[in-house]
């Protein structure tokens with residue numbers, strides 16, 4: 386599965402978002418927009434000052450620890466909650482003023498989907514297909530079949546995973562412009578998870594925009610082209626997955642007390658020392674962008690035991706979770722000097 390970067394890139398950076406916010410001709414590329422959105426309970430901010438936009442065709446990942454504010458954000462977008470600050474629009478419709486119109490454009494799988502227990506699977510699909518303006522019973526049945534769900538079983542007698550499959554068949558039937566999935570693969574076995582993620586990619590290929598909230602980082606990596614990290618009710622970081630895939634981390638040993646980064650690579654390489662003994666310094670080199678010139682430079686260094694790995698979403702997630710800065714060009718986890726191993730190792734050796 387190849388994550389894609391939306392060539393329209395309507396929300397690539399704040400400048401561009403600002404431009405789009407002021408340019409009605411470009412508004413068609415934006416499916417969802419939040420401006421200073423917030424939800425306060427008493428003196429607690431479940432969500433605070435959240436501004437973001439999601440472009441047409443994005444699979445937009447929402448990440449964050451338990452209680453970070455993901456569900457609050459989704460419920461504000463759908464008008465189930467009233468914001469205490471700011472506003473959200475979906476396809477240009479204000480989520481608070483006209484939540485019914487918003488919900489007509491959205492298929493939403495909540496994290497705690499509840500289904501009528503007395504009904505059989507097929508009855509549930511019929512019920513929801515009739516209720517939703519984009520309802521498509523045939524499509525819902527196809528999804529159920531693909532997920533190998535027996536639709537003759539009553540909901541009350543279904544296992545947790547079967548109920549999740551049924552909820553997915555309900556939600557993946559209507560071909561709404563926007564699909565919001567909160568933990569869609571919860572309680573599913575690995576094979577079904579893969580099938581569900583493929584359905585998400587199919588939805589994107591059919592021109593739909595998807596918001597996917599998940600705690601499973603590999604799922605976000607495999608499907609999303611953009612990701613937002615929430616932390617303690619704040620939008621802590623946003624990134625394109627294509628930028629992440631251009632980043633690599635190398636771990637190696639060196640005898641050298643300092644490593645000079647050539648001017649041409651400054652900003653694309655970040656070096657830090659992890660451990661030092663009397664003989665060796667263990668260093669980490671984080672890279673961003675074209676590896677060609679970086680590899681040439683690395684080849685010129687006297688390094689031993691080199692290990693190269695892609696920079697995974699987990700690394701970013703952990704940095705964000707710990708409240709550490711995530712630099713635009715390179716992800717750093719400590720305020721260390723960029724080109725001095727000696728400076729960093731001195732305290733430890």
Ligand SMILES: Nc1ncnc2c1ncn2[C@@H]1O[C@H](COP(=O)(O)OP(=O)(O)OP(=O)(O)O)[C@@H](O)[C@H]1O
Pocket residue numbers: 426429430431449450451452453454455456457458496
């Ligand atoms: N009605 C409410 N009254 C007070 N606090 C609330 C209310 N609803 C949610 N919260 C709080 O808001 C915060 C954000 O909750 P939210 O459900 O948005 O988190 P989440 O990121 O979806 O978490 P999870 O990953 O566990 O689903 C939590 O601290 C939660 O306790």
